[in-house]
Amino acid sequence: MAYRVPFVNAPLHYQRIKPEIDAAVLECFTKGDLIQRSQLASFEKNLAEFVGVKYAVGLNSGYHALALSLLAAGVGPGHEVITVAHTFVATVSAIVHAGATPVLVDVGMDRNMDMNLVEKAITARTKCILPVHLDGRLCDMERLASIASKHNILIIEDAAQSLGAKFNGRVAGSFGSAGCFSFYPFKMLGCAGDGGAVTTDDPCIARAVRLLRWNGEDRETGEYHYHGYTALLDNIQAAILDVKLKHLPKWIEHRRHIAALYHKALAGIPGVELPDWEKDDKRYYDGFQNYVIRVPKRDTLRASLKENSVETLVSWPKPMWQHLALRLGEHNLPVTEALCREVISLPMSAETTEEHVQITADLIRRFYSAR
Ligand SMILES: Cc1ncc(COP(=O)(O)O)c(C=O)c1O
Structure with missing residues (x-):
């Protein structure tokens, strides 16, 4: 059914930037640039710059951005991660798959994590707080940063819905140990299928996520450092995202x-x-x-x-x-x-x-x- 007022309009979105997208995709095919080529490196560099962090690592989904950041930050069995239930299920599934226990707190008047409830949810097992910046609005990162540093707890941001949104002039994904993004087609920045990324200033997290996305292998030495995942952002998706990031x-x-x-x-x-x-x-x-x-x-x-x-x-x-x-x-x-x-x-x-x-x-x- 064609709506008079559609929720989104993917064909029109494409038409508006068709020449740039077509050229980027054609270049990938004609050069055979399909996996981990210059387009991915370029997008990662530009995304890191946009978010204001040192590193961005392209992944095949927002789910994997969450799951791999948690693993890279050392979250695992025996740990608790505080987050919200008013979110897409992937936020919580990533915690469960890391082997940790999700501790769900309620949201406040702006439908993001209620900062008044966070401290009460902290226990000796709390390793990480995972705020979700929902609908393009950040959580109160001032309050959260002070709670987390007082208790020496990590923050990993679910910024899947908030690329480009800001709090105190800083962009989502630049506050925590890692920021997690989704490039699902109808996100702020969407690719032509599934995609995601982790942003971070921490070289150890960046390196671990890079290894984990490629089955744990260091491509330079051939050494396997983890039982990893196949979770790389496809080069064609990266080329499309690099074009769209400018807009x-x-x-x-x-x-x-x-x-x-x-x-x-x-x-x-x-x-x-x-x-x-x-x-x-x-x-x-x-x-x-x-x-x-x-x-x-x-x-x-x-x-x-x-x-x-x-x-x-x-x-x-x-x-x-x-x-x-x-x-x-x-x-x-x-x-x-x-x-x-x-x-x-x-x-x-x-x-x-x-x-x-x-x-x-x-x-x-x-x-x-x-x-
Ligand atoms: C808040 C939130 N977290 C995580 C995700 C997971 O992202 P993806 O669908 O790319 O795996 C989404 C995507 O819908 C989301 O909205």
Whole structure:
């Protein structure tokens, strides 16, 4: 079904940069640059520069960015990692696969880790705190850094949804021992399939992730240092990402413009909570990977928007621990549970237009005024 207001628009996104993408891909094929060639090195250099760190290591997914950073940082059996349940399941799966125990805390009013709950969750086994910068907004990294340094605990950032977003002028992925990114096609920076990266200032973490992504092998000496993984970012994906990275700042500005239009068009609807927190705290520069509102009667609103050809998304309708196969135990995280019932993501991408915002906002306003 073609929506009048699509959630994202991949064909249009491609059309806008087609000559550059086509040239980059063609170069890879004609030169035979398929695995770990100059395009990957170039993208890693440019990504590290963009994030403001010394190293970036290209991987085949955001999941592997998380999993390999945890392993590289020495997180394993017997350790606890504090994180949130209001996130994509990969955040928690990476902790479980590292052999550690995820300790889930609730989120606060901006739907990111509630810093008031972190210290209470720390035990003698806590090795790492894994904040998730959700929807293009960073966690309060000032509070988190002071908690982590007081207790001598690592921070690894899940920045999968926040490339280019800032806190106190610093870019997501530059605060912790490692930053983890996803280049899934509809992320802030998306490739043509799956991709990810780790950013870090720590040469030991960078080296360990480089070895782990290539089955543990040091390519110079042939020595295997780990039982590793096949988790390299494909060279063609790196070439595409390198082209797109140059456009990212203007795409983020576009998202911020669209968000400002949503803020204005949706203001004052009783019960509708907007992600317009930046105005109250100048430390944040939000990237708006997603524009998520919190509403009453969410599912009925969503059905009504669909009937009117507006595509939306719900992340996530069921608390993660209630998926019993994940064996995460019982939890009492009231904000997370409420968000599962109340959040809805509106159309948002570098291709979203002012008209899309107007159509969507008018329908939402009409929906609530009819009730
Ligand atoms: C918050 C968060 N963490 C981790 C991931 C995992 O990234 P990937 O899908 O590239 O493995 C995602 C991707 O959806 C995400 O949104």
